[in-house]
Amino acid sequence: MNQESIIWNYIRSNHVLSLTGYHNGDIWAANMFYAVDYERKRLLFMTSEINTRHGAMMLANSHVVGTVSDQTRDVAQLKGLQYAGKVTIVNTKDAMDIYMQQFPMAKQHQETLWMITFTELKLTDNSAGFGTKYTWNIE
Structure with missing residues (x-):
């Protein structure tokens, strides 16, 4: 299985992401449920663009970073994803x-x-x- 498939299988096996926005020296993180649009290789999530701090930041700066992670205590089974990307409505x-x-x-x-x-x-x-990494760089 190639690295891209391994990564997307992991993304599809979860449903909560953390997302961090940044604008004018202010940084803020939030956790949200996500759905996978596998055909287009994107994640979909809902949040207010006006009534949340991270939403206002995303309107001002579409660049975000975040994580998706398992909640296991067994270090040998630990898996976690780090991402960078752009958000749009x-x-x-x-x-x-x-x-x-x-x-x-x-x-x-x-x-x-x-x-x-x-x-x-x-x-x-x-x-x-231990420490096995899979990467997918789009740009």
Whole structure:
């Protein structure tokens, strides 16, 4: 299996990301549920662009970094993803359908739908040998 497939299998096996935004010297992180748009190699998530600190930052600066991680205490099984990318608001029916299929309860809390388009992905997978790294650089 190639590195890209290994990374995307890991992304598809999880559903919560951390995301960090930055603007004018201010930095802020948030955790959010995400849905995978595997065909387009992007993640979809919902958050307010006006009522959240990270949302306002993302409007001002679309460059973000973050992580996806397992919650295991066994270091030999630890896996975690680091990413860099750009976020944009997405208003397409297909993107909304993908997100709502995974999180139907979001219909009651209609926030803004965003997508992350990755520029870099790095997965550390100790289950494949301590410190094993897989990378995918898009740019």
